[in-house]
Amino acid sequence: MDLDKKQCHYCGKSILGRVDKKFCDDYCRNSHNNQRRIGDSPDVRNIMAYLKINRNILESILVDGVEKVKVPKERLQRLGYYFKYHTHTYINWKGNVYTYSFDYGFVELEDGWILVVRDLGDNSSKTANRN
Known part of the structure; x- marks a missing residue:
């Protein structure tokens, strides 16, 4: 996978860094996980x-x-x-x-x-x- 084309799972910005990185920063990672938990009753x-x-x-x-x-x-x-x-x-x-x-x-x-x-x-x- 080309590093230039990796995008943050939360905001869509380009990601630089590790190959397995999913989020551009801690804010996006936390926001994603918090939003996922809101779905729980x-x-x-x-x-x-x-x-x-x-x-x-x-x-x-x-x-x-x-x-x-x-x-x-x-x-x-x-x-x-x-x-x-x-x-x-x-x-x-x-x-x-x-x-x-x-x-x-x-x-x-x-x-x-x-x-x-x-x-x-x-x-x-x-x-x-x-x-």
């Missing part, structure tokens, strides 16, 4: 916000590289966790249901306790049940 934006909040809460509980930790369910409630929203569930071979917000999840234990876990990405032997 308010419900979708709200649910994505709740999912991100949930993930951040679970991530904040697992600190210093810890893979899993047992906490009271009340702690998640106090931190503002939205139990209604999650990305997927996973049922292990024992029948325990893990509820995930992206790569962080939890399983409910007895007496109001929750085991918070981080998915390490080895899903080769797992089957996710989408809810």
